[in-house]
Amino acid sequence: MIEVRNLSKAYGPKKVVDEVSFTAEPGTVTGFLGPNGAGKSTTMRLILGLDEPTAGWASVNGKPLRRHKDPLRQVGALLDAKAVQPGISAENHLLALAATHGINHGRVQEMISFVGLESVASKRVGGFSLGMHQRLGIAAALLGDPSTVVLDEPINGLDPEGVLWIRQLLRQLADEGRTVFLSSHLMSEMAQTADHLIVIGRGKILASDTLASILTLNRTQNLVMVRSDELDRLCDVVLAEGANVRMTSEDGMEVDKLPAREIARIAGLHNIALDELRPLRPTLEQAYLNLTAHESEYSSSTYTHEKG
Amino acid sequence: MQRTSSTGARTGRGPSIYLTAAGILRSEWIKLKSLRAARTLFALTVVAIIVTGVGGAIALIGSQGGNELAQAREPASALHSAGLPLAQLLVGAVGVLFIATEYVSGSIRTTFTAVPRRVPVITAKAAVAGTASFAVGGASSLLTHVAVQVVLAASGTAVSMFHPASLISAVATGLYLAFIAVIGVSLGVILRSTAAGIVLLVVLLSVLPGLVPLLPLPGSEQYPLFFPAQAGAQMIAVVQEGLLTQWQGGVVMALWAGFFTLAAAAWIRKRDI
Numbered sequence: 182m183i184e185v186r187n188l189s190k191a192y193g194p195k196k197v198v199d200e201v202s203f204t205a206e207p208g209t210v211t212g213f214l215g216p217n218g219a220g221k222s223t224t225m226r227l228i229l230g231l232d233e234p235t236a237g238w239a240s241v242n243g244k245p246l247r248r249h250k251d252p253l254r255q256v257g258a259l260l261d262a263k264a265v266q267p268g269i270s271a272e273n274h275l276l277a278l279a280a281t282h283g284i285n286h287g288r289v290q291e292m293i294s295f296v297g298l299e300s301v302a303s304k305r306v307g308g309f310s311l312g313m314h315q316r317l318g319i320a321a322a323l324l325g326d327p328s329t330v331v332l333d334e335p336i337n338g339l340d341p342e343g344v345l346w347i348r349q350l351l352r353q354l355a356d357e358g359r360t361v362f363l364s365s366h367l368m369s370e371m372a373q374t375a376d377h378l379i380v381i382g383r384g385k386i387l388a389s390d391t392l393a394s395i396l397t398l399n400r401t402q403n404l405v406m407v408r409s410d411e412l413d414r415l416c417d418v419v420l421a422e423g424a425n426v427r428m429t430s431e432d433g434m435e436v437d438k439l440p441a442r443e444i445a446r447i448a449g450l451h452n453i454a455l456d457e458l459r460p461l462r463p464t465l466e467q468a469y470l471n472l473t474a475h476e477s478e479y480s481s482s483t484y485t486h487e488k489g
Numbered sequence: 490m491q492r493t494s495s496t497g498a499r500t501g502r503g504p505s506i507y508l509t510a511a512g513i514l515r516s517e518w519i520k521l522k523s524l525r526a527a528r529t530l531f532a533l534t535v536v537a538i539i540v541t542g543v544g545g546a547i548a549l550i551g552s553q554g555g556n557e558l559a560q561a562r563e564p565a566s567a568l569h570s571a572g573l574p575l576a577q578l579l580v581g582a583v584g585v586l587f588i589a590t591e592y593v594s595g596s597i598r599t600t601f602t603a604v605p606r607r608v609p610v611i612t613a614k615a616a617v618a619g620t621a622s623f624a625v626g627g628a629s630s631l632l633t634h635v636a637v638q639v640v641l642a643a644s645g646t647a648v649s650m651f652h653p654a655s656l657i658s659a660v661a662t663g664l665y666l667a668f669i670a671v672i673g674v675s676l677g678v679i680l681r682s683t684a685a686g687i688v689l690l691v692v693l694l695s696v697l698p699g700l701v702p703l704l705p706l707p708g709s710e711q712y713p714l715f716f717p718a719q720a721g722a723q724m725i726a727v728v729q730e731g732l733l734t735q736w737q738g739g740v741v742m743a744l745w746a747g748f749f750t751l752a753a754a755a756w757i758r759k760r761d762i
Binding site for chain 1: 605
């Protein structure tokens with residue numbers, strides 16, 4: 182379990198983490214979602230005791246990591262998969278880490294084969310691909326059989342097979358009763374892996390809830406996707422009914438403020454054939470953009486074509 | 490490559506594991522053995538000590554001939570440490586990069602997550618780098634002493650293979666290099682950079698002792714005697730002369746190493762990594 186209370190970290194006047202409080206529970210995959218620069222990695226370093234907080238505290242399984250007698254049994258972390266001495270072999274990297282806690286050679290071999298690195302165990306890590314680095318990082322994180330696992334952007338740069346592997350692994354770790362805490366800026370990934378979501382923007386917690394509640398709470402629009410050969414004519418008539426439209430392609434548009442059923446009725450009335458009429462489900466993307474609209478450090482403006 | 494069978498999950502059932510000082514020492518020993526640059530620098534240290542010593546012996550024969558045994562006696566018995574000016578920089582560099590490379594690669598975060606108190610890590614690094622430097626320095630120095638006597642014997646100038654003062658001095662040479670490696674580790678902790686650490690080591694060993702006597706302080710010309718390189722020279726001297734005895738030179742060196750280690754420990758405790 183990870184508990185974070187009123188945690189702040191400032192570099193000079195700039196507050197990177199600002200009065201953050203949350204709990205990551207055992208048996209749950211907790212996703213930590215936010216744009217780049219939102220304070221995710223800093224929060225993780227604070228939890229692991231690598232950075233000193235300006236105020237507040239973070240604890241792992243009841244006390245600060247520093248006060249545990251068996252840190253590797255308490256928490257396994259993967260912050261940056263590339264952060265390994267390039268000249269060391271995968272096996273020696275794990276053996277050095279294992280030695281600190283007197284973890285035996287057998288466990289090291291077990292983890293090497295678990296992540297599928299047997300064939301390259303004696304090779305220099307410097308020649309590893311990002312995917313192999315990630316696997317080595319996972320082996321290192323799980324070496325001490327930790328009850329809490331902290332992973333910073335674990336699927337970054339992985340191939341589809343690797344992504345699937347990590348996703349199933351995280352599920353399995355949570356099902357085994359461990360606390361799984363992972364960060365990502367990829368909403369689609371979070372939607373598939375996380376049970377509980379914590380959304381952060383500019384150092385502040387914007388939402389902390391189950392995936393379902395975040396989706397329903399942040400539903401601001403009821404968009405309907407419409408495609409038709411006579412888009413211009415259709416556009417005019419729905420605008421006349423008070424809807425907002427956004428052109429998405431040559432023959433397609435998103436309609437807001439008018440339910441699909443109503444659009445179908447109007448189209449029928451004017452003899453306009455529809456190629457597609459599809460209510461858009463609220464996506465995490467939408468909810469997330471809505472939450473972080475004012476919070477992302479760098480945002481690009483979007484071009485919308487409002488007709489009428 | 491795909492496996493979802495088992496994480497080796499033993500939560501609550503597995504054997505207990507604990508962080509121990511011996512474990513941290515073993516861990517750092519594995520890392521030092523795996524550090525290619527350290528192996529290269531240690532190899533160069535061996536070469537520097539042996540080549541300088543034996544080369545010096547050969548030069549001695551050429552310049553003095555076979556009869557002037559009395560004059561040859563003293564310089565010959567100190568040749569095992571003639572390579573020290575170079576060797577100290579090589580060994581100091583091992584100490585610096587032993588920790589600085591962890592900062593550069595980022596592996597320091599993994600290290601400090603496993604050992605969140607940090608200070609045991611840097612003391613273990615100092616102990617491991619110091620012990621390895623002692624072994625490498627002491628062994629090459631002893632070997633050089635024997636080789637020098639063999640070379641001199643060939644020209645009929647040999648003193649003694651087992652000159653007691655020379656043997657003690659050879660061991661002291663190893664000990665001096667151990668202290669330098671410990672200072673190197675501390676500089677690496679504080680500066681986090683291999684280059685900066687080595688530059689500062691050169692300043693400490695070679696530049697400062699030359700500058701300090703220029704200070705307008707009473708007795709400032711005596712101060713350089715207490716700098717590492719000079720105290721080290723007393724520590725390994727075969728013939729005792731100068732302000733410090735062999736033991737006092739050793740104590741001054743130990744104080745330097747202790748001072749740097751304490752400074753590094755204080756520095757690392759609460760620093761952001």
